[in-house]
Amino acid sequence: MPYEFDEILETIRMTEVEHFDIRTVTLGISLRDCHDRNIEVTKQKIYDKIMKYGKNHVKYAREIEAKYGISIANKRISITPVSIPFDPFHAEEFIEIAKILDKAAEEIGIDYLAGYSALVQKGMTNGERELIESIPYALASTKRVCSSVNIASTKAGINMDAILMMAEAIKKTAELTKDRDSIGCAKLVVFANAVEDNPFVAGAFHGVSEPEVTLNVGISGPGVVLDAIKEAGYCNTQGLAEVIKKTIFKITRAGELIGRKVAEKHGIPFGIVDVSLAPTPAEGDSIADILMAMGLEDVGGPGTTAALAMLNDSVKKAGLMASGVVGGMSGAFIPVSEDMGMIRAVERGNLTIEKLEAMTAVCSVGLDMIAVPGDTTASTIAGIIADEAAIGVINDKTTAVRIIPAYGKKEGESVDYGGLLGKAPIMSVKRISCEKFIGRGGRIPAPMRSLTN
Amino acid sequence: MKLTEDEIRKITLSAIEELGDKATPDKVKTIVKKAVESFDASPTDIKMNESSGRAILTAFGINKPGIVASITKAISQCECDIYDLSQKIMGDFFTMIMVVDLTNSPGDLKTVQEELSKVAEELKIKIYLQHEDVFRHMHRI
Numbered sequence: 245m246p247y248e249f250d251e252i253l254e255t256i257r258m259t260e261v262e263h264f265d266i267r268t269v270t271l272g273i274s275l276r277d278c279h280d281r282n283i284e285v286t287k288q289k290i291y292d293k294i295m296k297y298g299k300n301h302v303k304y305a306r307e308i309e310a311k312y313g314i315s316i317a318n319k320r321i322s323i324t325p326v327s328i329p330f331d332p333f334h335a336e337e338f339i340e341i342a343k344i345l346d347k348a349a350e351e352i353g354i355d356y357l358a359g360y361s362a363l364v365q366k367g368m369t370n371g372e373r374e375l376i377e378s379i380p381y382a383l384a385s386t387k388r389v390c391s392s393v394n395i396a397s398t399k400a401g402i403n404m405d406a407i408l409m410m411a412e413a414i415k416k417t418a419e420l421t422k423d424r425d426s427i428g429c430a431k432l433v434v435f436a437n438a439v440e441d442n443p444f445v446a447g448a449f450h451g452v453s454e455p456e457v458t459l460n461v462g463i464s465g466p467g468v469v470l471d472a473i474k475e476a477g478y479c480n481t482q483g484l485a486e487v488i489k490k491t492i493f494k495i496t497r498a499g500e501l502i503g504r505k506v507a508e509k510h511g512i513p514f515g516i517v518d519v520s521l522a523p524t525p526a527e528g529d530s531i532a533d534i535l536m537a538m539g540l541e542d543v544g545g546p547g548t549t550a551a552l553a554m555l556n557d558s559v560k561k562a563g564l565m566a567s568g569v570v571g572g573m574s575g576a577f578i579p580v581s582e583d584m585g586m587i588r589a590v591e592r593g594n595l596t597i598e599k600l601e602a603m604t605a606v607c608s609v610g611l612d613m614i615a616v617p618g619d620t621t622a623s624t625i626a627g628i629i630a631d632e633a634a635i636g637v638i639n640d641k642t643t644a645v646r647i648i649p650a651y652g653k654k655e656g657e658s659v660d661y662g663g664l665l666g667k668a669p670i671m672s673v674k675r676i677s678c679e680k681f682i683g684r685g686g687r688i689p690a691p692m693r694s695l696t697n
Numbered sequence: 698m699k700l701t702e703d704e705i706r707k708i709t710l711s712a713i714e715e716l717g718d719k720a721t722p723d724k725v726k727t728i729v730k731k732a733v734e735s736f737d738a739s740p741t742d743i744k745m746n747e748s749s750g751r752a753i754l755t756a757f758g759i760n761k762p763g764i765v766a767s768i769t770k771a772i773s774q775c776e777c778d779i780y781d782l783s784q785k786i787m788g789d790f791f792t793m794i795m796v797v798d799l800t801n802s803p804g805d806l807k808t809v810q811e812e813l814s815k816v817a818e819e820l821k822i823k824i825y826l827q828h829e830d831v832f833r834h835m836h837r838i
Contacts, residue, residue, distance in 0.1 A: 245781045245796060247753070251836040252794050256755050256825060311806050313827035497834040 254494075258468050259314050263529050264495055267464035267522050268318040269305050269506050270443035272450035272515065273297050273457050275324040275359075283337045286330065287344040294321065294348040294357075297457050297512070302353045304509040314502055317464070317524075318664075321349065322448035323359035331371030335378035342382035342389050349388040356431075358390035358448040363438070366400040366687070376406070379413045383428035384420035390446035396436035396633035398640045402688035404630065410434045411626035411682075415649055418618065422651035425659035429648040430581075430613065434629050436636030436643045441516045442572040447609075447644055458515035460572065461503030464522040465495045467529050469555075473537045484538065485558045492519060492562035500567045518572025519563030520608060521555070523583035525666035531555075531576055532585020543586060544595030552576060553606035573642060575608025581661070581668035582613055590669045597628070597671050605635045610643035615659050615668035618651045625649060627678035630688075638691050708732045750800035751780060751829040754813070758822025760791035768793070768824065771816045775809045776802045791822070796829070 258264040278289040298321055305319045326341060333341070342360055349357040360382060362372040379391050393410055396402040414429055421428035433447040440451020443460035450458075472491040473484065500517045507514035523530045531552075532543040538551045556575040563570045578600065580586045589595035597614065604610040610632050616625075629645045636643030650659045653670055660667040712728050756768060765784065772779060778798040785792050799806060810826050817824040 245783055245794070247796075247832050247836060249783060249794065252753060252755060252832060255827075255832055255835055259827075260825070307807075310810065311828050312831045313825055314831060494835045498831055501830055501834040 257471075258465070258495065262465070262467040262471050263524075263526060264314070264465040264468045264498075266314060266316040266461060266499055266502050267520070268320050268443050268445070268462040269301075269316055269503060270320045270322050270445070270448055270460045270462065271298055271301050271457070271510070271512075272322045272441070272443075272448075272454055272460060273324075274450055274454065275326070276329045276452075279329045279332075281332075283333065283340055286333075287340060290341065291344050291348050294323070294345070295351070297510070298348070298352045298354075300510070305506055308502055308505045308509065312498075312502060312505070314498060316502065316506075318356075318445070319354050320443070320445050320448065321352070321354060321357045322443070322445075322450045322460075323357065324452065325359055325361035325363055325449050327362035327369070327372045327375040328452060331369055333371060333374065335374045335381070338375050338378040339382050339385060342378070342386050345389050346386035354388070356388050356390050356445040358392065358445045359450060360389050360391040361393060361449045363394045364406045365394055365397040365403055365436075367403065368406065373409075376409050376413055379432065380416035380420050380428065383417050383431055390431040390433075390448070392433040392435055392438065392447045392449060392644075394435040394438040395629070396637050396688075397690075398437060398637050399690055400687075401690040402436070402630060402633045402637055404682065404687060405685045407434070407626045407629050407633065408622070408682055408685065411622040411629060414625055414647060415622050418649045418651045425653075425661060426618075426648050426651050427661055427665070430646065430661060430665050432646065434645045436633035437641060438644075439572055439642055441518075443516075443518050444520065444522065444573060444577075446646065454515070455513060457512045459503060459507040459510060459512055460515040460518065461499055461506070462518040462520060462522070462572065463495055463499030464520065464524075465491075466521045466523050466531055466534055468495060469521060470528065470530070470534050470537055473534060481554060485554060488555060488558040489562035489565075492559050493566045496563045496566035496570075500569070514569070516569050516571030517563070517567045519559060519567070519570055519574045520572070521559055521576045523577065523579065523586075524664060525582055525584055527584060530583045530585040531578055532583055532589055536585065542592060542594045543589040544599045548599065549602050549606055552578070552603050556607050573608045577609055577612065578603055578607050579612035579646070579666075580614050580671075581659075581666040582664065583666075587667060587669060590671060597673060601631060601635070604632060604643055605639060608642070610636070611645045611647060613646055613648070613665070613668055615648040615650050615653075615670045616673045617655050617670055618649055618653050620649045620673050621677075621679070623677065623679040623682045624673060624675075626682045628673075630682065634688075637688075749829050749833075750798060752797050752799055752806060752809070752826050753829055753832055754795040754797050754824065754826050755793070756795075756817075756822055756824045757790060757792045758820065759789055760786055761820070764791055764820055764822060765793065767816050767820060768795075768813070771812045772797060772809075775799075775804055775812055777809060797826070
């Protein structure tokens with residue numbers, strides 16, 4: 245037999261028992277040729293272009309799923325940051341664009357389309373300002389559109405004016421979607437050092453240096469890693485890193501295969517493999533469980549950051565060895581509401597925002613899907629975003645904030661979205677004001693790259 | 698005409714054999730040309746760059762008489778070739794792994810999967826049929 249008995253069983257176990265799936269195949273489409281002075285013509289152009297490339301996206305992904313027996317959890321689309329091609333428009337017109345994006349996504353049959361975005365790390369054009377102002381209304385009047393704004397980068401520094409605007413946009417979004425537990429905020433990400441080829445929604449967008457159309461794949465599989473660690477039993481941390489690397493290597497190889505085959509069906513170039521451990525609310529599909537299997541009593545205690553750092557690094561190393569086209573975020577995600585283990589740690593009082601912030605310094609994204617009391621002020625939210633951006637900018641990595649100031653809710657309550665977004669217990673936030681600091685505005689200068697002590 | 702590295706090596710070896718130590722550029726040219734023309738590409742064991750037409754069938758469940766018969770019958774009805782087979786009984790459990798060649802089947806992988814899912818339902822066992830590429834990518838570099 246060309247394959248060993250064990251090898252075949254391992255693959256079957258990964259795909260059938262341990263929830264190994266392709267988390268997302270994301271079709272990136274450039275909308276840079278869709279502008280027209282007339283908003284109606286623009287809308288038609290956007291709709292036609294997305295339908296042209298995207299109409300068979302779900303069908304092709306399903307065919308590949310059946311052929312290889314590996315499920316593809318999500319089929320999604322990312323587009324050029326909307327503020328770039330449509331810069332001359334005003335807020336009301338941007339909202340119209342959001343609605344047409346929503347319609348296209350619905351007709352294609354996908355749950356999310358991302359790229360209602362702006363890149364304002366250095367400064368803002370008029371169009372970008374209008375877009376940011378329109379975000380709360382766009383998210384409240386659509387179901388499938390996701391938005392992200394990049395407010396800082398290592399090369400440009402941290403745009404404090406943009407941070408305050410985003411904090412206010414987040415508060416407004418929470419209010420406008422209060423009847424659905426402020427769900428709009430779950431579709432809004434504030435980035436530092438955003439990457440252009442990230443296939444993971446809500447932060448995905450089709451960067452300006454990307455081709456006309458491309459297909460990126462995001463792999464996942466916390467369950468597979470968890471079982472491998474459990475099976476390894478007691479070994480030292482080097483041994484543990486090896487176990488993680490071997491597992492990730494295999495799932496990356498499978499992920500790249502699936503991505504390439506979907507791209508082949510579309511007849512479009514294949515972009516990147518994002519090797520990320522992304523949890524889902526399903527039992528056993530949790531990053532927190534992996535950290536606990538590594539030897540922690542619970543997530544949030546001493547040792548958590550070190551364990552997460554090792555996990556994240558091993559994921560990256562194995563991914564890079566397994567595929568020549570690794571990109572995107574690539575690492576471990578720690579969204580609270582989407583991870584049963586994290587939710588439990590918060591409910592037990594073991595995991596706080598402060599510890600999560602430390603963890604984001606070594607994981608692949610940031611403060612993700614965190615619910616805070618509805619009366620948290622815009623300046624406090626801006627402070628949280630600025631802290632997170634500082635970690636990203638100084639350490640030359642991507643960080644993000646997806647925070648939900650749950651309208652009308654207090655600490656101890658929770659927001660529950662069901663499905664992939666999960667359930668977030670409302671965490672406590674320190675009520676020490678940073679209003680005067682945030683109120684200064686301006687831009688924190690880009691950091692130096694030497695004397696890194 | 699596309700030749701793999703292995704095939705080029707075979708051509709070179711046959712050229713060396715014929716020439717011995719009397720090689721001149723012209724002679725090499727004619728011999729290589731002859732070798733390429735007459736070369737019959739023999740199938741290599743596992744082709745790494747091309748997608749094969751094979752799939753891996755895995756079946757398991759509580760053992761009972763007639764499982765192998767039902768599965769192989771379904772496979773032969775789909776005009777698939779069995780390339781390799783390995784079967785074990787573990788306690789009460791029946792397990793079987795098969796490498797199946799689908800190149801000559803009139804239906805595609807999906808049709809065969811559908812046929813097999815009927816068998817699986819009848820016998821109350823699990824049958825997975827996955828394209829070989831996924832195993833190759835995971836376990837072979």
